[in-house]
Amino acid sequence: MATTANRDERAADKRRQILDAAIRVFARQGFHSARVSDIAEEAGVAYGLVYHYFDSKDQMLNELFTERWSLLLDAIRQADSQLDNPRAKLGAAAGFIIDSYRHDPELMKVIIVEVTRAANSFGRTHLAEIRQAYDAIAKIVADAQRAGEFRTDVSSEFAAMLFYGAIEQLLTGWIFEVVPAADEDYDSAKALIVETICGGLEPRVAAELPG
Amino acid sequence: MATTANRDERAADKRRQILDAAIRVFARQGFHSARVSDIAEEAGVAYGLVYHYFDSKDQMLNELFTERWSLLLDAIRQADSQLDNPRAKLGAAAGFIIDSYRHDPELMKVIIVEVTRAANSFGRTHLAEIRQAYDAIAKIVADAQRAGEFRTDVSSEFAAMLFYGAIEQLLTGWIFEVVPAADEDYDSAKALIVETICGGLEPRVAAELPG
Amino acid sequence: MATTANRDERAADKRRQILDAAIRVFARQGFHSARVSDIAEEAGVAYGLVYHYFDSKDQMLNELFTERWSLLLDAIRQADSQLDNPRAKLGAAAGFIIDSYRHDPELMKVIIVEVTRAANSFGRTHLAEIRQAYDAIAKIVADAQRAGEFRTDVSSEFAAMLFYGAIEQLLTGWIFEVVPAADEDYDSAKALIVETICGGLEPRVAAELPG
Amino acid sequence: MATTANRDERAADKRRQILDAAIRVFARQGFHSARVSDIAEEAGVAYGLVYHYFDSKDQMLNELFTERWSLLLDAIRQADSQLDNPRAKLGAAAGFIIDSYRHDPELMKVIIVEVTRAANSFGRTHLAEIRQAYDAIAKIVADAQRAGEFRTDVSSEFAAMLFYGAIEQLLTGWIFEVVPAADEDYDSAKALIVETICGGLEPRVAAELPG
DNA sequence: CATGAATGAGACTTCATTCAT
DNA sequence: TATGAATGAAGTCTCATTCAT
Numbered sequence: 001m002a003t004t005a006n007r008d009e010r011a012a013d014k015r016r017q018i019l020d021a022a023i024r025v026f027a028r029q030g031f032h033s034a035r036v037s038d039i040a041e042e043a044g045v046a047y048g049l050v051y052h053y054f055d056s057k058d059q060m061l062n063e064l065f066t067e068r069w070s071l072l073l074d075a076i077r078q079a080d081s082q083l084d085n086p087r088a089k090l091g092a093a094a095g096f097i098i099d100s101y102r103h104d105p106e107l108m109k110v111i112i113v114e115v116t117r118a119a120n121s122f123g124r125t126h127l128a129e130i131r132q133a134y135d136a137i138a139k140i141v142a143d144a145q146r147a148g149e150f151r152t153d154v155s156s157e158f159a160a161m162l163f164y165g166a167i168e169q170l171l172t173g174w175i176f177e178v179v180p181a182a183d184e185d186y187d188s189a190k191a192l193i194v195e196t197i198c199g200g201l202e203p204r205v206a207a208e209l210p211g
Numbered sequence: 212m213a214t215t216a217n218r219d220e221r222a223a224d225k226r227r228q229i230l231d232a233a234i235r236v237f238a239r240q241g242f243h244s245a246r247v248s249d250i251a252e253e254a255g256v257a258y259g260l261v262y263h264y265f266d267s268k269d270q271m272l273n274e275l276f277t278e279r280w281s282l283l284l285d286a287i288r289q290a291d292s293q294l295d296n297p298r299a300k301l302g303a304a305a306g307f308i309i310d311s312y313r314h315d316p317e318l319m320k321v322i323i324v325e326v327t328r329a330a331n332s333f334g335r336t337h338l339a340e341i342r343q344a345y346d347a348i349a350k351i352v353a354d355a356q357r358a359g360e361f362r363t364d365v366s367s368e369f370a371a372m373l374f375y376g377a378i379e380q381l382l383t384g385w386i387f388e389v390v391p392a393a394d395e396d397y398d399s400a401k402a403l404i405v406e407t408i409c410g411g412l413e414p415r416v417a418a419e420l421p422g
Numbered sequence: 423m424a425t426t427a428n429r430d431e432r433a434a435d436k437r438r439q440i441l442d443a444a445i446r447v448f449a450r451q452g453f454h455s456a457r458v459s460d461i462a463e464e465a466g467v468a469y470g471l472v473y474h475y476f477d478s479k480d481q482m483l484n485e486l487f488t489e490r491w492s493l494l495l496d497a498i499r500q501a502d503s504q505l506d507n508p509r510a511k512l513g514a515a516a517g518f519i520i521d522s523y524r525h526d527p528e529l530m531k532v533i534i535v536e537v538t539r540a541a542n543s544f545g546r547t548h549l550a551e552i553r554q555a556y557d558a559i560a561k562i563v564a565d566a567q568r569a570g571e572f573r574t575d576v577s578s579e580f581a582a583m584l585f586y587g588a589i590e591q592l593l594t595g596w597i598f599e600v601v602p603a604a605d606e607d608y609d610s611a612k613a614l615i616v617e618t619i620c621g622g623l624e625p626r627v628a629a630e631l632p633g
Numbered sequence: 634m635a636t637t638a639n640r641d642e643r644a645a646d647k648r649r650q651i652l653d654a655a656i657r658v659f660a661r662q663g664f665h666s667a668r669v670s671d672i673a674e675e676a677g678v679a680y681g682l683v684y685h686y687f688d689s690k691d692q693m694l695n696e697l698f699t700e701r702w703s704l705l706l707d708a709i710r711q712a713d714s715q716l717d718n719p720r721a722k723l724g725a726a727a728g729f730i731i732d733s734y735r736h737d738p739e740l741m742k743v744i745i746v747e748v749t750r751a752a753n754s755f756g757r758t759h760l761a762e763i764r765q766a767y768d769a770i771a772k773i774v775a776d777a778q779r780a781g782e783f784r785t786d787v788s789s790e791f792a793a794m795l796f797y798g799a800i801e802q803l804l805t806g807w808i809f810e811v812v813p814a815a816d817e818d819y820d821s822a823k824a825l826i827v828e829t830i831c832g833g834l835e836p837r838v839a840a841e842l843p844g
Numbered sequence: 845c846a847t848g849a850a851t852g853a854g855a856c857t858t859c860a861t862t863c864a865t
Numbered sequence: 866t867a868t869g870a871a872t873g874a875a876g877t878c879t880c881a882t883t884c885a886t
Contacts, residue, residue: 014849030331032243035876046851051878053849117328119387120241131389154403157390158381162407165380166373173372176330178342192365196373200411225866247860257868259863268860436845452753454665457880468847470884479881539750541809542663553811576825579812580803584829587802588795595794598752600764614787618795622833647870668855679872684857686870851883862872 015053018043022060027106031061031114031122061122065115068107069129072096076136086144086201091194093137094167101171102186109175112168134160141201150201163197226264229254233271238317242272242325242333272333276326279318280340283307287347297355297412302405304348305378312382313397320386323379345371352412361412374408437475440465444482449528453483453536453544483544487537490529491551494518498558508566508623513616515559516589523593524608531597534590556582563623572623585619648686651676655693660739664694664747664755694755698748701740702762705729709769719777719834724827726770727800734804735819742808745801767793774834783834796830 021043025034036057040047054060079092101108115122116130123130138160144150150159170189174181232254236245247268251258265271290303312319326333327341334341349371355361361370381400385392443465447456458479462469476482501514523530537544538552545552560582566572572581592611596603654676658667669690673680687693712725734741748755749763756763771793777783783792803822807814 032332036878037876047853048851048878048880049849051880052851055878057877113330117330119324119328119383121243123387127387127389134384134389154407158400158403159407161380161384161390162377162404165376165378165383167376169372169376169379170369172330172376173345176334176338178338178345179368179372189369192369193373196365196370196408196411198411199415200407200409204410246858251869258870259868260866262861263866454754458882459880462848469849470847471845473882474845535752539752541746541750541805543665545809549809549811556806556811576829580822580825581829583802583806583812584799584826587798587800587805589798590802591794591798592791594752594798595767598756598760600760600767601790601794611791614791615795618787618792618833619829620833621837622829622831626832669857670855680874681857681859681872682870684859685872688857690856847886849883849885851881853881854879856877858875860872860874862870864870865868 014045014049018045018050018053019060019064023064023104023107023110026061026064026110026114031057031110031118058122061110061114062125064107065111065122065126066129068100068111069126069133072100073129073132073136076133076140080136080140080143086140086147086149087194087198089140090137090163090198091190093140094163094193095190097167097171098186098190101174102183105175108171112171113175116168117172134164137163144201148203150198151203154201159201166197167193225256225260229256229261229264230271230275234275234315234318234321237272237275237321237325242268242321242329269333272321272325273336275318276322276333276337277340279311279322280337280344283311284340284343284347287344287351291347291351291354297351297358297360298405298409300351301348301374301409302401304351305374305404306401308378308382309397309401312385313394316386319382323382324386327379328383345375348374355412359414361409362414365412370412377408378404436467436471440467440472440475441482441486445486445526445529445532448483448486448532448536453479453532453540480544483532483536484547486529487533487544487548488551490522490533491548491555494522495551495554495558498555498562502558502562502565508562508569508571509616509620511562512559512585512620513612515562516585516615517612519589519593520608520612523596524605527597530593534593535597538590539594556586559585566623570625572620573625576623581623588619589615647678647682651678651683651686652693652697656697656737656740656743659694659697659743659747664690664743664751691755694743694747695758697740698744698755698759699762701733701744702759702766705733706762706765706769709766709773713769713773713776719773719780719782720827720831722773723770723796723831724823726773727796727826728823730800730804731819731823734807735816738808741804745804746808749801750805767797770796777834781836783831784836787834792834799830800826 018039022034022039025038025042028034029038034057036050037047039057039060040050043050054063075096076093079089079096083089083092097108115126117123134157138156141150141159141163142156145152145156170179170193173179174185179185229250233245233250236249236253239245240249245268247261248258250268250271251261254261265274286307287304290300290307294300294303308319326337328334345368349367352361352370352374353367356363356367381390381404384390385396390396440461444456444461447460447464450456451460456479458472459469461479461482462472465472476485497518498515501511501518505511505514519530537548539545556579560578563572563581563585564578567574567578592601592615595601596607601607651672655667655672658671658675661667662671667690669683670680672690672693673683676683687696708729709726712722712729716722716725730741748759750756767790771789774783774792774796775789778785778789803812803826806812807818812818
């Protein structure tokens with residue numbers, strides 16, 4: 001009994017070990033240039049063991065993506081249901097994404113570079129999941145529009161694309177060191193994204209217009 | 212003389228013919244899945260002729276990208292120098308990108324999907340060129356900040372990423388039919404992007420804040 | 423003592439259980455497509471246990487073949503020694519093969535498809551054993567020729583090949599459902615094979631030739 | 634023009650050259666143990682060229698089989714239509730198969746060993762074609778039965794299996810040197826097969842039965 | 845006896861690029 | 866210029882067998 005439990009545990013560990021190695025290798029070389037033998041070597045296991053735990057190289061990336069993306073979807077939906085104003089909701093969504101990157105930049109690099117931005121390969125495979133994030137953001141915007149808190153001349157789907165695109169581009173900038181990414185940047189980024197995008201989505205008051 | 216000219220012309224035609232075929236094939240199948248034989252077939256020329264005009268498959272994409280991207284850089288810089296307020300400048304930049312897509316969606320698809328979003332492959336190769344666009348946008352923002360027209364708590368580089376990211380995501384949405392792309396969408400998109408992003412970058416007046 | 427016996431018995435059971443599973447899997451998927459894991463699963467035992475009882479996947483098939491083939495050889499030889507005319511002898515041989523199929527079609531399918539007809543793999547390994555069957559049949563024919571009961575212008579080896587080939591082809595037809603295989607077919611097949619082949623081997627009388 | 638023709642000719646030659654090499658390699662090592670590199674080496678061409686002419690290793694065997702088997706089918710059907718008695722028809726069919734072996738034993742070895750006898754792999758793929766041969770033979774038998782030339786207590790399908798099985802077994806015996814295969818054997822074999830099998834299929838006259 | 849994780853060699857296929865004509 | 870045959874390196878996946886527990 002104990003033996004079986006231990007064995008299962010060890011097996012799960014090995015599986016995780018391989019998956020973590022895959023993250024590092026995919027982040028370093030890109031999915032396409034990553035050979036299965038690189039992953040095995042990085043994980044310190046035999047070639048064949050990778051195929052003992054995974055059906056294919058693709059499956060590893062799919063699993064990495066889905067595992068993380070579902071957390072993101074949960075986070076957005078939870079923000080939507082538990083917070084009470086659109087700024088806070090969108091701020092929480094942006095914050096989750098940014099924290100994900102801060103916490104595990106390699107994994108987020110893989111997810112963004114190899115999946116969400118790889119529209120011709122894995123992006124297509126996961127389009128439905130990715131779209132769910134757009135939809136969840138669009139719902140927040142639409143609710144805010146109905147409540148008179150956001151301008152209504154922008155469609156909520158359109159706004160969701162801008163919002164998500166801005167964040168993803170920011171992460172991409174960090175990933176490829178186009179823009180600096182220090183600890184203080186992460187925090188200010190959260191605030192600024194919300195400021196900037198939500199600011200643009202809120203109705204302008206009459207006073208703004210020069211008389 | 213005339214013969215030589217004709218010959219050159221015909222040669223240039225063939226070259227162009229192959230390049231145009233490459234656009235269609237890359238757009239349809241993606242760069243990676245596109246075989247050189249597919250391009251030759253699409254162009255209606257012999258396999259080997261592709262290698263007569265181009266050194267490699269990569270070179271074709273590089274050329275397609277650089278050709279178009281330099282127009283984009285020119286357009287942004289010209290907008291910056293010829294227009295006099297940041298909304299107009301950014302509007303012209305966004306407008307150029309959107310019009311490029313409207314005019315030749317396949318080419319823009321290739322450029323975005325295979326280069327600017329393909330950070331692990333061609334995006335890396337062309338990072339310097341891509342960065343020039345960010346910089347040109349950032350310059351517009353920085354100038355506006357100095358002139359007091361844009362808020363200064365957002366770094367201009369950061370703002371440029373948001374702005375560019377929002378536009379690129381919008382195009383990506385059109386490309387993969389996540390958001391609708393009809394003629395009227397293009398026009399309203401131009402206005403709305405500027406409204407939304409510039410609106411967020413402009414300073415909020417006192418009147419906005421509830422008393 | 424009893425314990426040891428029981429243990430041996432249980433062990434023998436497991437071994438048999440695996441061997442029987444192998445028959446089913448080989449019959450269903452073919453030897454080559456059968457994975458050791460398939461056999462273990464079919465037998466309901468752990469993967470590794472297969473290798474506790476057998477040295478290799480090959481060994482299982484070898485054992486299945488030899489076990490059954492030796493019964494066949496015994497049957498032919500016994501028929502030869504205990505019966506007194508060639509028709510009866512050959513009829514008994516054919517009958518044994520047909521009954522073997524009727525009794526355990528999966529095993530006979532494996533033996534025929536994977537061994538006797540698989541001349542490039544296991545057929546080669548067991549060529550000597552297979553040849554013994556040909557020889558035993560040829561001996562029956564040769565004896566009949568010496569006794570004047572069979573025509574002598576056909577070599578006994580040649581006749582043996584025809585006889586055996588006809589039977590094996592018939593089973594193959596049943597196996598792959600090229601010809602029907604119902605209970606009544608088996609019985610009539612026995613009679614007809616002997617009729618047809620022995621009929622062809624018996625000397626023609628003068629009366630047959632048109633005067 | 635001439636150039637194109639020459640090139641096509643050379644290309645066809647290379648294709649044939651590879652196919653012929655495949656016959657030798659398949660005959661020597663068996664399909665399964667034959668590596669594509671072995672075939673390329675035997676043909677004296679580069680590895681990749683094999684895939685320039687053929688889609689897969691399987692395709693080569695399929696082509697070899699179908700090419701030859703269609704000749705066999707034609708031969709049987711022609712014999713049926715052009716000859717006027719069942720002995721002659723079946724004799725021509727058997728003769729064609731035997732001559733095929735005499736003329737190109739390696740090809741016939743491949744066809745028999747890797748296809749018609751390989752019921753679990755290629756035999757399945759080509760079952761329909763193989764069955765056509767059985768059917769063509771059965772038709773000859775059935776016609777003879779209707780004409781009163783063959784006994785009617787044997788179904789024509791059954792008889793076809795015996796006839797074909799006997800021949801195939803004979804070739805198999807030659808292939809694996811179980812029975813001798815010299816020039817004189819081929820000729821006598823033709824006569825004897827017909828004698829033996831047709832003899833068994835013809836009605837026995839009263840005189841035969843001992844009074 | 846029993847388990848199933850771990851090993852690693854092996855082969856097919858793809859396709860960018862080169863080359864002879 | 867134009868053709869398309871020829872080259873060969875590279876990498877995924879399979880699975881029999883071994884081994885530690």
